[in-house]
Amino acid sequence: MQEVLRLQNLQKSFGSVRALKNASLTLKEGDVVALLGDNGAGKSTLIKAISGVFPIDRGDIYVRGEKVSIRSTREAMDLGIETIHQDTSLAPDLSIARNLFLGREPVNLKWLGVFAPIDLAKLRDAASALLKRVGISKKLDADALVSTLSGGERQSIAISRAMQFAAKVIILDEPTNNLGVEETHGVLRFVKEMREAGHSVLLITHNIHHVFEVADRIIVMRRGEIVAEQTVADTDLLTVESLITGADVSALMKRAQ
């Protein structure tokens, strides 16, 4: 399958703290890769670098084999990289429709720039069609304010927005945080749908069980470095846990014997 995103030797420091040291990874079409690591391992720094929140100090990013530089969230989106941050992706005082198209509003009289009127009919139709397609269990009104939705519904809206814009790479930052059991399953089902639709997914999570349910590969980070990369089929929960904490598994095994 075709390579979609390749990171080579990314480095990023904040003052004297080296948050990211030589991180490299490759995502292919339809890949679901889980990014694991303890707090402070560098996961957030890595995804923020890819999604354009801040520039990297050194290293190269390739999208579909082409070297790119990502200087803003806008540029990341234009390259087809959509990031869904935990709880912060939607504006609660705006309607679902207005959230879905935030920053990409369909407008009439385009020459008016930011003063161009939003094409409200188109906005509502597109939003309704999208809500229907993603099959959100409860029927949602495109004009409903996001503040009236549950956590799971909000997450679903954010994810469907990313899929709507045919993103090549979708980054999910802790998508199941603060969600109930049923809502969590909804989100995981979404991840599977994304893979089937050919999107590559980078999934950041603390829940290793979810990883085994949806991911193809696991990448483990520790102290700013990628310390392991394994396919889910070739590994198990215990190994992954010890990779995250850095405990020597073989030593543990010996002691157990």
Add this chain to the structure above:
Amino acid sequence: MRSPQFSSFVILVVLLVVFAVADGNFLSPLNISNMMAFLPELGIIALGMTLLLTAGEFDLSVGAVFALAPVVVMLPVQNAGVDIGVALLAGLLLCIAIGAINGVIVTKIGISSFLVTLSMLLVVRGAALYITQGFPLKSWDQPGFLVTLLAGSFNIGAFRFYTSLWWFVGLSLLAVYVLRYAKLGNWISAIGSNRNAAVARGVPADAVKIWLFILTSVLAGLAGMISAFRISAASPVAGTGYELEVIAMVVVGGTALTGGRGTILGTIVGALMLRAIRNGIVLVGVPGLAYNIFVGVIILAMLILHALLQKNAARS
């Protein structure tokens, strides 16, 4: 009844009826003309403040800018014979600069707008007092195209209106359009509602806020010019306390102080309401020194009502 601007509107109507019944002169052409003369000056500032509050910031320096702009325009015209057009341009640039400084410090250095614009209030008011040495400038009595444009008056029947009312109407329509229908309005609401979400969608939040600070300052300067032309004088202490009166108008109309939810129609209702209260309370015979008590109590009652409606809406 749920929408905040509608409940404000109902209360405005009730207030008008109460004042009209209590004092027959309240709805007389002279009194209405009087109210309409004052309304645009604070109302124009309130429009800018509504957009700014919707984006999650506010500006306490508007009252001081209201005084400084006409002082800066009038001073060179009267003392150095500078052309009024040139002087107005200089005043405009000054307002843009004040707004830009407010906006850049708030967004780029990350200090809350309360502190930044409070300091700016002192700087601007201080500047107005210093360059005039504390005295109002002598009256401006030369009529001209610009004076007519900003502060001309006309009669409709027994009513006497100022052109400033057209400015207020025109700017209100523009503001309604921007906030409700334009792409920019969607951005403004999103920034105030959840700045990180807006930025993550590629919305240039800092730039939008800086432009809104500039807009608010320019509108405050414009309102100051209108007022100075109308009363033919520029006083360095004009507009004292206007910042709070304007914010009161905006929040009484239903705009959230915390950002994300703004309504221009509500602000127009709020501006009318505060104007009517100030005017009606005097007519009804409340002693002059006591009337701020009533104004304060009515504002507080409005805010409590909004909060209760909000709570009810959230529950159902």
